[in-house]
Amino acid sequence: MDDRSLLDSIRHLIGEDETADDCAAFDLLDGRILVSSTDMLHETTDFPKGMTEFEKGWMSAAVTLSDIASCGAKPVQLLVAVGLDDPSRLVPFMEGAVSCAKTFGAKVSGGDIDSHIELTVVTTGFGIVEKTHYCRRSGARAGDLVCITGTPGLAMAALExxxxxxxxxxxxxxxxxxxxxxxAAGASSMMDVSDGLSISLFDMSEASNVGFALESAKFNLPDVRAGSAREYYLYGGGDFGLLFCISRERLPALDAEYTVIGKVVGEKGVWCDGEPVEKRGYAHSW
Structure with missing residues (x-):
């Protein structure tokens, strides 16, 4: 069982909307939405070997800020709870978390400290977005273009x-x-791809009740020295790009770097050059 199927078992308790996106949303009733997200990281499963404490702190903040970014929101606040096997690790770790938060306009405003058998971190972030600009995983429509920011696969190449x-x-x-x-340009749906492009496409397909037809000729493949660039691009996790769908008419208004990799189709699923794409990516398993 993986974390997605485990989440399915509690959707009836929490709600479909509350478990369908990168962030929870709270209507402030003033034309804005407060978004929030929380992430848990463990040393043995989430931090590659050789990382400094500063880098672990940075990454812990970044994963939550990326979720907030995927809603189109401005990050404002971050809470950091740290379980420590060695208290001397806290200061350099928090230096990294605070540096990351400040870089993207958020403030670390509290958290918790506890002892633990291994470094375990929970970050909770908050952001604000205009209600008219709020993006979810749902909303993609047949005919929209499928786009990505950044170059998927670079983190996997580094891991290799x-x-x-x-x-x-x-x-x-x-x-x-x-x-x-x-x-602001009017994207119909958006999410981050830190779990990998393929599995993110399947998540968005499920949320939007549509499918995606990709064209490999449009992929901005990473320059890799070993392994398969296409494999890394589709299935490598750890990249913090954004996957989004937008109508062709709205695309000229978008002042950001992106790559169009395909289009939205009516049938649920993911295809590349007409062939089914394997549903694979990062997931916690039991």
Whole structure:
């Protein structure tokens, strides 16, 4: 069982809408929405070997800020709860978390400290977005273009030993400004691809009740020295780009770097050059 199927078992308790997106949403009743997201990271499963404490702190903040970015929101606040096996790790870890939060306009405003058998981190972030710009995974429509920011696969290449992309893996950059621009341009749906492009497409397909027809000739494949660039592009996790759908008519208004990789179709599923794409990516399993 993976985390997605486990989540399915509690949807009836929490609600479909509350479990369908990167963030929860609260209507402030003044034309704005407060979005919130929380993430848990463990040393043995989430932090690649060789990371500094600063990098672990940065990554912990970045994963939550990326969720906020995927809604088109401006990050404002971050809470950090840290379970420590060694208290001397806290200061450099928090230096990384605070640095990341400040870089993207948020403030670390509290959290919790506890002892634990391994470094375990829970980050909770909050952001604000105009109600008319709020983006969800649902909303993609047949005929929309499928687009991506950044280059999927660079983090996986680094994990496989390509030092050129070490920063992509260890100090990833949440696409906060791009997310706001994409939302303002009128994107119909958006989410981050930190779990991998393929599995993110399937998640969006399920949420929007549509499918995606990709064209490999349009892929901005990573320059890799080993392994398969296409494999990394579709299935590698750890990249903090944004997957979004937008109508062809609205695309000229988008002032951000992006790559069009396909189009939205009416039938649920994901295809590339007419062939089914395997549903695969990062997931916690039991």
């Amino acid at each position: 030993g390509d030092e050129r992309y070490r920063k992509n893996l260890l100090t990833p950059i949440p696409q906060v400004k791009a997310g706001q621009k994409i939302a």
